[in-house]
Amino acid sequence: MACRGCCCCGFGLLNEDNARFLMLALLIILYLLCGAAVFSALEQPKEKQAKERWMHRFEHFSQKHNLSRKELENFLRFYEEANVAGIRVDATRPRWDFTGALYFVATVVSTIGFGMTTPTTMGGKIFLIFYGLIGCAATILFFNLFLERLITLLAVVLKSCYEHQRRRKAILPHGGQHSHGATSGPEAQGDSLAGWKPSVYYVMLILCLAAVLVSCCASAMYSAVEDWSYFDSLYFCFVAFSTIGFGDMVSGQRQVYEYQAAYCLGNFLFILAGVCCIYSLFNVISIVIKQVLNWILRWLVPPRCGHTCHPGVGLGPRRNAVGPHRTYPRHNISIETDAVNDSEEMDGRRMSGEMISMRDFLAANKVNLAIMQKQLSETANGHPRQSGSCSRHNGFSEGVGALAIMNNRLAETSVDR
Known part of the structure; x- marks a missing residue:
């Protein structure tokens, strides 16, 4: 009986990379829809309450000071223009002096982009396009090189721990006596660990712990200096370290701090360390997501379809992939x-x-x-x-x-x- 277009054969028409891409696109769309539903349910009631409260205050103020609605709206538009230029009700530090501009370009090249400072002149906007193009590319390259060295360091540490564990098992086996018949020594250790690689899950766990540690220490500093709650500080750390950069909370915007030089240095170091840790963690999590997608595809598309399909249809293993019971004879060894x-x-x-x-x-x-x-x-x-x-x-x-x-x-x- 010929196949009548079952789901597994539909996926089988694609190779594994295209099927993984399609599955990831569908999962991202579903993830976006679920996130939109959750945030809409959580935030929409608060938005309605804030809008009703604002309209009540607007009407009360216009009646109290005998102002027409149009005059008051024009005045608020003038304040919005000043707000975009960096003018606030509370005193804030200058936005475009050298230190303010340095903070701005740091948020540009790191792709955080808080949005509290933006260029308003035509020359500044044109310069930002070319400056950000080169700066963002160089910073992403720096993050990639940092990730390579970080994984190398983690691999050395994990391999040392693994070697130490193997030595302990060789010296003290389960019976508690030294095994004289077992092969030991540097040669045996080197042969057994020649192809050893650290698990991606261990690397992900270590990076997650490092990101949590940096975020907790930075939150303690921000809650003490900026007078934020500890939870708001954690929220700011994630938004800043992940380079989302909403701009609703921005550190270092007051005009004067008690220990301003030390705080500026600490703010820079914490943001740099946090961005590096979160960026590395995102890359490792993407590897885990790819493995989950492979598992889902193998679950959705069984090795053999129940119908009579055309030969070659189906998501078999990739070329040179290793199966659980797959052996390869090594005759005629060549390059x-x-x-x-x-x-x-x-x-x-x-x-x-x-x-x-x-x-x-x-x-x-x-x-x-x-x-x-x-x-x-x-x-x-x-x-x-x-x-x-x-x-x-x-x-x-x-x-x-x-x-x-x-x-x-x-x-x-x-x-x-």
Whole structure:
């Protein structure tokens, strides 16, 4: 009986990357709808109460001072214009002196963008476009480099703890006596830990604890200096560290502080450390979300459909992926087979939640380098690569080099379709 378009076969028409992308898009839309419903239920009653209270005060003030509604509205519009320029009822520090401008550019390049200070001149707006383009790109590069070094440091620490735990188990086994027959020593330790990688879940837990610690310490400082409640300080820390930057609460806006120099330094260091920790945590959480999406796709699309489907339909494992009971014979070992097995090990480690080293990444690309060398040699000698029993002479296989390889891939794709 032929398949009549079941759900799993519908997903099977996509490859794994496209199916994951589609699933993530659907989940994000559902997440947005749920968030909108929750915030609407929580915040809309307070908004209505504030609007009714404001209208009552507006009418009371206009009647008390014998002002027409239009005159009072015009005066409030003038105050809104002054508010945009940085004029407040309470005394605040200057917005566009050197320190104020330094605080502004820091919020620009960090992508926080509180919004309490914005350029109003045409020259300032044009300069901000080019300044932010380069500054934001450089800051994102800095965050990525920071994440690499942070994960390297965590990997060294976790590996040291793992080595210490293995030594303790080797010296004191479950019986409480030293095992003389067991192989020990630096050689055995090095062989057993050669391919060890820290779990992404341990890295996520450590980054989460670091972000919580930085946020708690920063909240204690803000609640003491800014006279905010501790919960409001935690809220500000998350909004600032995650670079959301609503601008409803902004630190360091008073004109005078008791220990102003020390507070400015502490504010800068806490925001820098918090942004780095939260940015790193977001990247690691994205890896976990990708693993959850893989699990959902394997749950939605079983390995075998109950109907009679066309061959090749279904979300099977990715190329070189490692299954739970999948073995690979290693006959005729060459650079290509060795690279394939290395790529399989790397993909299996990625699916198990472990970090990937640069050595594994380079090993996984050996096969690509070998295929490129083979295609370059065949193209240069005038022997284009055959596919099946007939060659593909369709105008795509001309040329030598990386462009020829890309054209051959395009030709294969167009003919296969």
